[in-house]
Amino acid sequence: MRGRVLVFPLLAAAFAGAVALSLSVGPVPVSFAQLFRALAGGGADGVPGGETAAKVVLTLRLPRALLGGLVGGALSSSGVAFQALLRNPLADPYILGVSGGAAVGAMTASLLLPGDPFLPLPLCAFLGAALAASAVFLLARRRSGISRERLILMGVIVGAFLNALIMMMVALAPPGRIPGAVYWLMGDLSLGTPGRVGLLAPYVAVGAALLVLLSRGMDLLLLGDEAAFQSGLPVERVKTAVYLTASLLAGSVVAVSGLIGFVGLIVPHGARSIVGSGHRRLLPAAFLLGATFLIGADVLARIAGPSGELPVGAVTALSGAPFFLYLLRRNGGKP
Amino acid sequence: MSVDPLTANNLTFRYGDRDVLAGVDLRVGEGEVAVLLGPNGAGKSTLLKIFSGLLHPHAGEANVLGLAPSAYGRREMARILSVVGQDPPLDFPMSVEEYVMLGRFPHHGFFGQATAGDRQEVDRALSMTSLHELRARGLGELSAGERQRAAVARAIAQGARVMLLDEPTAFLDIYHRVAFFEIVTRLAGTFGVTALIASHDLSLCAEYGERIVLVAGGKVQAAGRPEEVITEEHILAAFGVRVVCDRNPATGTVRVTPVRREAGNTIRPGEREDR
Numbered sequence: 001m002r003g004r005v006l007v008f009p010l011l012a013a014a015f016a017g018a019v020a021l022s023l024s025v026g027p028v029p030v031s032f033a034q035l036f037r038a039l040a041g042g043g044a045d046g047v048p049g050g051e052t053a054a055k056v057v058l059t060l061r062l063p064r065a066l067l068g069g070l071v072g073g074a075l076s077s078s079g080v081a082f083q084a085l086l087r088n089p090l091a092d093p094y095i096l097g098v099s100g101g102a103a104v105g106a107m108t109a110s111l112l113l114p115g116d117p118f119l120p121l122p123l124c125a126f127l128g129a130a131l132a133a134s135a136v137f138l139l140a141r142r143r144s145g146i147s148r149e150r151l152i153l154m155g156v157i158v159g160a161f162l163n164a165l166i167m168m169m170v171a172l173a174p175p176g177r178i179p180g181a182v183y184w185l186m187g188d189l190s191l192g193t194p195g196r197v198g199l200l201a202p203y204v205a206v207g208a209a210l211l212v213l214l215s216r217g218m219d220l221l222l223l224g225d226e227a228a229f230q231s232g233l234p235v236e237r238v239k240t241a242v243y244l245t246a247s248l249l250a251g252s253v254v255a256v257s258g259l260i261g262f263v264g265l266i267v268p269h270g271a272r273s274i275v276g277s278g279h280r281r282l283l284p285a286a287f288l289l290g291a292t293f294l295i296g297a298d299v300l301a302r303i304a305g306p307s308g309e310l311p312v313g314a315v316t317a318l319s320g321a322p323f324f325l326y327l328l329r330r331n332g333g334k335p
Numbered sequence: 336m337s338v339d340p341l342t343a344n345n346l347t348f349r350y351g352d353r354d355v356l357a358g359v360d361l362r363v364g365e366g367e368v369a370v371l372l373g374p375n376g377a378g379k380s381t382l383l384k385i386f387s388g389l390l391h392p393h394a395g396e397a398n399v400l401g402l403a404p405s406a407y408g409r410r411e412m413a414r415i416l417s418v419v420g421q422d423p424p425l426d427f428p429m430s431v432e433e434y435v436m437l438g439r440f441p442h443h444g445f446f447g448q449a450t451a452g453d454r455q456e457v458d459r460a461l462s463m464t465s466l467h468e469l470r471a472r473g474l475g476e477l478s479a480g481e482r483q484r485a486a487v488a489r490a491i492a493q494g495a496r497v498m499l500l501d502e503p504t505a506f507l508d509i510y511h512r513v514a515f516f517e518i519v520t521r522l523a524g525t526f527g528v529t530a531l532i533a534s535h536d537l538s539l540c541a542e543y544g545e546r547i548v549l550v551a552g553g554k555v556q557a558a559g560r561p562e563e564v565i566t567e568e569h570i571l572a573a574f575g576v577r578v579v580c581d582r583n584p585a586t587g588t589v590r591v592t593p594v595r596r597e598a599g600n601t602i603r604p605g606e607r608e609d610r
Contacts, residue, residue, distance in 0.1 A: 217445060220437055226389055229388070229389060230413065231413055231441070232440050232493075233409060276433075278429065
């Protein structure tokens with residue numbers, strides 16, 4: 001296969017480039033020299049303006065870039081998993097209503113739990129995500145199986161219902177109880193603090209690793225349930241594991257960064273066209289590409305707004321919605 | 336004397352209140368190529384699905400190497416028995432080689448890397464099905480016949496002693512039908528694989544099948560050598576179609592030719608036993 005060996009170094013280089021861009025772009029310009037000095041821990045000496053630059057880079061931009069990477073990677077992996085699970089190229093945690101379920105879970109937790117609910121937030125979001133996903137599957141299921149169109153329809157309906165719940169919560173919440181809720185709902189990476197990155201990282205690491213372990217099972221799922229079973233796969237157990245893991249990834253990410261749509265839809269398609277459909281290579285490729293994509297989208301969101309930044313979710317949706325339409329038109333006629 | 340690979344005793348299965356299988360008895364011996372014949376809806380696919388463990392009988396038993404399919408672990412079962420389905424995947428997003436490699440899953444499992452042995456088995460399966468040159472192609476770029484061969488190759492790569500094939504030649508032209516039966520016969524002759532094939536191809540089954548099982552109305556109507564089972568009376572009773580059974584002048588096996596209605600065919604609505 002052409003360029004088989006070079007693909008991953010190239011993806012990693014693109015990721016590193018996106019991070020470097022994200023660290024240097026913003027209201028306080030940071031040159032690459034200052035950037036290297038700051039990252040090397042050298043601080044101020046020798047580079048003019050180095051002290052401020054180092055501070056900006058290390059306390060603001062680096063956590064934000066890392067958060068973007070974790071979120072983009074997790075959403076893309078989750079998208080790959082849902083697409084394999086449902087054998088449906090249009091599946092994505094956002095479209096399936098899974099992200100909405102996670103948002104409801106996270107908001108419920110921050111409204112009801114006493115004290116600082118920050119720690120249990122990802123878990124509650126995971127529960128919300130898992131509940132929303134099973135609701136969509138059950139509603140879309142017919143005796144003949146789950147059709148592509150029905151699944152999306154049910155995802156939209158469940159998503160709309162969850163959105164209504166979210167709006168109610170925002171409207172009825174005591175002032176200040178859900179700080180920054182509106183921005184968060186539009187998908188926001190500005191909450192990237194070292195603490196949040198540290199909180200999210202284990203969830204994403206565990207989820208991504210579990211999916212890689214399940215990758216061969218996901219390959220077999222593409223054969224269809226009956227053929228996968230006859231090929232020796234414990235189909236129901238693998239499907240449950242994939243579904244829970246994908247919900248964990250999407251849910252924990254939503255708890256920290258809100259609703260960022262379409263990353264889980266676009267990136268897997270891009271990754272597939274680069275490394276093919278075998279999940280052993282597809283998952284890591286989608287993770288790297290998703291991290292790069294979201295960090296890039298965040299850079300765009302930061303510089304595109306005339307007065308201050310745009311929510312990154314708006315940028316991903318701007319590119320994602322037309323892409324979804326394209327996929328729907330291309331695949332819509334087929335079961 | 337070893338255990339027969341496939342046996343069924345008084346096997347009964349219902350969809351709703353319709354008896355699809357009503358007491359089927361069956362035995363396929365080691366290395367035998369057996370063919371299941373019968374009209375649409377006679378329960379051939381159901382029988383194969385019970386053997387592969389997808390469906391569970393309501394009464395009676397179906398055994399693979401003397402044990403019920405549910406008694407095996409999934410991967411253990413897949414190392415013993417492989418299945419070639421009715422419809423090979425149309426838009427499977429992998430290359431032929433990757434697809435055939437999926438057949439090695441029961442051997443290397445979730446975590447094991449594909450070993451040199453695995454690759455050797457895939458090579459063998461590809462060359463037995465003449466797919467060597469097409470190994471890097473996407474499955475979607477293949478013709479129907481090539482896709483069907485890929486499905487067979489995946490089953491061969493699975494390395495099982497027993498193979499179930501559900502109407503594998505349904506979409507193939509005569510060249511590929513013959514090629515397909517040649518492959519199965521070679522598997523049985525060279526590697527001692529036992530094959531149970533559900534098919535509608537009367538003459539080809541007579542040519543290649545060592546043992547024919549005629550199923551209709553949920554029961555085995557006849558079983559035995561092709562010339563014993565494929566007779567004008569049996570075909571008329573099972574399918575409701577008048578045929579002429581004579582001998583193939585080249586090989587001496589049974590040859591089946593349908594008789595046109597004006598020439599005395601007695602087909603009548605409701606005469607068939609399915610549905």
